Amino acid sequence: MGARAPDRDDPVLAVLAATARAALVRQIEASGAFADDPVWREAFAEVPRHLFVPYYYIGVVGGYERCWGESPDPQARERWLNGAYADVPLATRVRDGELVSSSSQPSLMATMLVELRVADGDRVLEIGTGSGYNAALLAHRLGDDDLVTTVDLEPEITESARQHLAAAGYHPVVVTGDGARGVPERAPFDRIIATCTLPSVPRAWLAQCRPGARILTPMATGLLALTVRDAGHAEGRFLHTPAYFVPLRGEHRAEPETVSLGGVPRSARDHELFRFLLALTRGSRDPQETYAMWEREGAPTRERYGVTLTGDHEWAWLDDPEGPYTWPLPG
Structure with missing residues (x-):
């Protein structure tokens, strides 16, 4: 559940938060993430990330340790605050030792939001509410809470996010439901952004988009940017950026299959780009054939890989959607 803003009664923490937030913005700016759309700098400078992570978990030997903004120990509260503004992902919900939800790395969030190419007046759907921080950034950028809809499967997550958003002064529409189905009652959308990884693009998203809409979603340790032509057609390429996200929960989730990598050299197995391709071809191509390609x-x-959706077919490809290297994605 959400919690009251930890710095409301602590002026020292309030000052530390402002200083830490400014330092984070400078760090993101130095990475070049704001270069193509500097307006996002203001959003990150204004939206207080620590209000969205009243507690989070850090990995320790044998499990996780909780950092809490209302710890009775002043030094622990300061560590929590500094961690909230570190340019790292934060585990916000753990169940039976498994990561269920997290707040993404801020510089990666900035990259994704810039690549979403949001324009004034756009209606945006976010798949995977998480802490609510990303929805707040979108609401701040668009200046209209009603333009932003965010959906998550877990009622505990959406209720916490509502509280975090309200504490920060934002009120986008928060929906509890299966993100793979979208939110048809709030359609049509000009932009869809997912903060969880999927094995393929749900057709429901296309049906809820206006022609020319842009979809940005994690897939196979990458970020796929699609342009929607109509309810049955979309195409796009991957960005150069690596991205690792919690899998989508719900009916669309597919459990990864175990594959044999016999015959694949260890140098390839350990290569980040080959592991991306292996994830993208999993279940569709033999790993040895994938390595040969x-x-x-x-x-x-x-950037040489892309995805096309046409009618009932969805496939990934290298260089050309009609070229020699294509393979189906799971339906």
Whole structure:
């Protein structure tokens, strides 16, 4: 559940939060994430991340340790606050030792929001509410809470997010439901952004988009940017950025299959770009054939891969959607 803002009664923490937030913004700016759309700098400078993570978990030997903004120990509260403004992902919900929800790395969030190419007046759907921080950034950027809808499967997550958002002064529409189904009652959307990884793009999203809409979603340790032509057609390429997210929960979730990597050299198995391709082809191509393609094509970067949806078919490809290297994605 949510909690009251930890710095409301602590002026020292309030000052520390402002200083830490400014330092985080400078760090993100130095990474170049704001370069293509500097307006996002103001959003990150104004939206207080610590209000969305009243507690989070850090990995320790044997499990997780909770950092809490209302700890009776002043030093612990300061550590919590500094951690809230570190440019790292934060585990916000753990169940039976498994990570259920997190607040993404701020610089990656900035990259994704810039790549979403939001314009004034756009209606945006976020898949995966998490802490609510990303929805707050969108609401701040658009200046209209009603333009932003965010959906998550877990009632505990959406209720906490509502409280966090209200504490920060934002009131986008928060829906409890299966993100793979979208939110048809709030459609049509100009932009859809997912903060969880999927094995394929749900058709429901396309049906809820206006023609020309942009969808940005994690897939196979990458970020896929699609342009929607109509309810049955979309196409796009991966960005160069690596991205690792919690899987979507719900009917659309597919459990990863175990594959044999016998015959694949260890140098390839450990190569980040090959692991991306392996995830993208899982269940569709033999790993040895995948390796042969990867080596023959010179270890292709993510930007050379794309995805096309047409009618009932959805496939991934290298360089050309009609070229020699294509494979189906799970329906």
